[in-house]
Amino acid sequence: MSMPEIPERTQEESLTDLLESIALEETALAHFVNAEAEKIQAVAKMMEEGTMDPTEVLEFQRSVSKIMRTPIKKEMLLQFKLEDVLETKREIEG
Template sequence: MSYPNIPDINSFDGLDREQVALLLLASIALEELSLAHIMNAEAEKLQYALGTLLPGQTPIVGDFEDLLTINRSVERMLRTVIKKEMLLQFKLEDVIDSGLLENNVPGD
């Protein structure tokens, strides 16, 4: 996967409401990108353990218990990713509900 191109933000002075909202949406997108990288790394971890990541690679899993241990590790990480996804959903809803993307204020 490629590295994200993060814009250089030196100052928040002079930003209007819509620009602030767009920056918040960009931060959500960057967090989503980081979670995608984590999920990809976990998939590669499983592929490596099973010996399917590289051509001609042999599995590193010695027995069923080793496989279960690796699987538990991946499961814990994916649970953490899911928790973060839920927080990002709340953040997105808050940005949308804030009224920053509209010309009115919240509650109008």
């Protein structure tokens, strides 16, 4: 297997690529959170209809809490990445 070819980039282009990657990751996280919100809405409807008992609701709530930890952690990492990129950009611009 050959090594991937990495194109020549200026520092400004590299920073732009990093900002784009942050934006794409933010979009992916938004889709993930939206999917969880849709599940919550479905469960809320089931609760109103009485087709889900309190024990099931509590188990679902625990599941959502556990699942949402991952995007929260990812969001914190993206914030650090964004701060680093912006700091570097300010340093380059003087």
